[in-house]
Amino acid sequence: MSPKPPVWCAKCNLRIAPYDLLTAYQGANYHQDCFLRLVREEADEKKRGQAFRASSESGEHAKPAAARVGK
Numbered sequence: 001m002s003p004k005p006p007v008w009c010a011k012c013n014l015r016i017a018p019y020d021l022l023t024a025y026q027g028a029n030y031h032q033d034c035f036l037r038l039v040r041e042e043a044d045e046k047k048r049g050q051a052f053r054a055s056s057e058s059g060e061h062a063k064p065a066a067a068r069v070g071k
């Protein structure tokens, strides 16, 4: 029996206990909670970027129907 090496969370820098839920993502390990938080933060950042872009383009420039490609 070989003991598992300690795993550290890349988000909160705490050790992830063997009984904790562990999520591996892009070569790093996270607590499941920390990973969910990370994902949410990334999504929020993307949303903020999209919202900024969308607000500057919204309304007046509706896509012309001709641009639609029927399949």
Ligand SMILES: [Zn+2]
Residues within 6 Å of the ligand: 009, 010, 011, 012, 013, 014, 030, 031, 034
């Ligand atoms: Zn963590």
